[in-house]
Amino acid sequence: MSPVNVSRRRFVQGAVACGSALALAPRIAFATGGSSAGGDTLVLVVLRGGLDGLSAVPPVGDGGSYHDPRRSAAVPEERALPIDGHFGLHPALAPLHELYQDGLVALVPAAGSPDPSRSHFDQQAVLERGVITSVDGPVGWLARHLSAREVAPLQALAGSAQLPMVLHDAQAATAVPSLTDLTERLGRIGDLERGGATLRRLSGDGQIGAAAATSTAASTALLGVAPQSSAGDAYPTDRSLLSLRDVAHLLREGIAIDAAVVDVGGWDLHVGMGDVDGGRMQSRLTALGQALAAFHSDTAGLARPVTTVVVSEFGRTLSVNGSGGTDHGRAGLVMAIGSGINGGVFGPWPGLATDALDDDAVAVTTDFRDVLAEIVDVRLGNPDVASVFPGHRAAPLGLALP
């Protein structure tokens, strides 16, 4: 079996198919600018609320210690899409399973932070700041990474109206909750070339002036993008996941995006997860799998590779609670997808035996920063991971291809 070879072949085919789109790129002056040199585009998908890794990548090899406490919410072994003998994928993630078989998906099933808190806010803060205690410089770890790069318009995008903390203090970040909507309305400001300079001046110095400078550059860039999306239409209609389609379009248009962050909510399923065939978990995973696969297909052939990383603030309790849901747990799933990813399952699995659990939750055996640091170093071309994750001694897992 040679899944990696298959993925390489696909990559080359994709690159040929996308040649025409790339030929259009030079009409945007900065599109081939310095920022795109070296390193993948990182797309960080943040699943807010705490993804249940035990549903997405069920450890069917754990047998009764997985199935019994999960009751009807368990994914039966015969229904799990096989990956490595011990784990399976939820059948709702079938599109992702194809990518896995192509060797493009790395799964880290017991990743988490060393902070024992089970608070959304604590753990989202750790996940996005990349540190347990305070840190000098930019707040978000992605902002710290970007600070080492040359500034470019649309260098960092957020697919939401608010900037996620991981991008706080980024030198140039822009929120694009809906690309079509934004570009259509930008046209109404009038003469942006003149207006942009005026808006910058009116904004004065300081933080408002800085935001204005980023926004005028971003608006100029956005107005140069073809209004008709060049991305496919296989995306689910979930608004936050549609941001992936916007990012795909911008990348296909040749915009130099170093990082995009897409927030996807709806994972805090304390109540009514449902079972393998239906219910909230099944529908959320279906949408996620479709979006990730569609995005991969739209971006696989681009000259600048794209690495997609999917994270969530924590996993959930092993036992189903009284409401057919699960409560906040500890270790959860981190996924990395892309042509530069070494497919497989990574990190030690602590198992689900009672004494291996952390108060009814999967124990953390891999610091999530080990995954991110390896990608920052190997795929994003920034070896200074000590500045991105200060205080953390990163231990690479081997999931990124050099």
Added chain:
Amino acid sequence: MPEASPFDPDIVHFARRLTFGPTPGLLAELHDAGTEAWLRAQSDPASIDDRETDRRLWALTGLGFDIGRLAPEAAPLLDTLGATPIVDGASGLLATTAMTLDELEASLFPQNRDRLSRVLSELRLATVVRATYSRRQVLEQMVDLWWNHFNVWPGKHPIVAAMMVSADRDVIRPHALGRFAELLQASAASPAMLAFLDNWENRAGSPNENFGRELLELHTVGVDSGFTEQDVQGASRVFTGWTIDRFGGGFHFEPDWHDPDAKHVLGWSTPGRSGPGGVDEGRSLLDHLAHHPSTARNVATRLVRRFVADDPPDALVAGAAGVYSANDTAVLPVLHHIVASDDFRNSAGTKVRRPLDFFIAALRSVDADLGDPIGPSTEAGQTVNVSLTRLGQRPFDAQSPAGYPERSDGWLGAGLLPHWTVAHELARGLAGIDVDLTRLAGGATTAGAVADAVLTRLHATAHPDRRPALLEGLGLGDDDPVQEEQLAELVGLALCAAEGHQR
């Protein structure tokens, strides 16, 4: 150079912080009364004549909505489900306690789906109308603040959406300027919160920790107070049985679901109670938590962050927390303490308006007319809706129990493109919202005078470079006449000046 602003900078600063934005009328009031007396008057909102705002709300009939009125329509469906009423229950309504959220929804929907959705849209619009026009500005500020402290997201489930009007009208507004301890009790027992944080399914033997955790982490002692997982579990067990009356839609305590064993939470404990009196455990714990020194600090921090600085000065927080504790959790003395501080006075221009603040301040500054009747389906109503969605801060859209962020980092870092488009649409009349541009120019006809008039009308005081920036940006000399189209562009640009973003 323009004339120096006719306004006292301290008063302009005060107006920017304590209200949704200065208007000529407000500034005149403040000059006449003085800020202290004005704030005292605001402390008793019922004493302020606000009939003008009430009149604007006349068409929003959903504000009187009560889910209890839908209940009779649910009864036939219960019959088809074969539910058998339990007549010996405390309220006689327990036949339906087995109903899940989805079943409850099915019993109230679909015949009411459109109606409930409209009610929520009307509540959103009413929030904007009140923030824009109400003379009870401090009340509106505090309503916004507490909504973010006790946030509930209606998108969690249609039943939560159906409870929002009641949460606003019966929980947040009556207690917004009162004692925190009472607000906390009202919030914990509110159907919206019970449904949003899943407590309505929290029962002995299968506790649901969602509410217990957020109660400690967000509503009371705060994330940095050092509570433990045991405290979360204890608090969750205390609130077993706090649920929703499936017929009336109000609070219901179900004794059979209540955990009767001993519990310990942050220095509070109970030997355990069973029967209807079990509900008192929760009330007692809420009272304990409301008076906890960490809660005093947490509440004080929130107020200081709103009214003074994103990074609250320690000494001011400590002082404000002391005032909170000394006044039996009353919030107004805390607010007075904060506003009287040097930290407050010295913080002018350092806070950034959140997108909602920017939008409301823009409406106020141009004296926008949202029409009559005001409703979610009118053009102006739709504009309000989509503008706030694009800005990222439509009321009641924050999914997290933590509400919308108070700090500026996340808002400002996202860029200003939505602010700019919304401001220009407003000024160009593309928004279905009437703005009398000529009146904003105050009778001035030459470009320099128009710029002065507009900047003063919009921002009261503006940096001296704004005037030349506007004139040069539009290619106008001081004495040039101003065409209508140029006036619209000038107002749109002026709304986007730094002063439009400063609180």
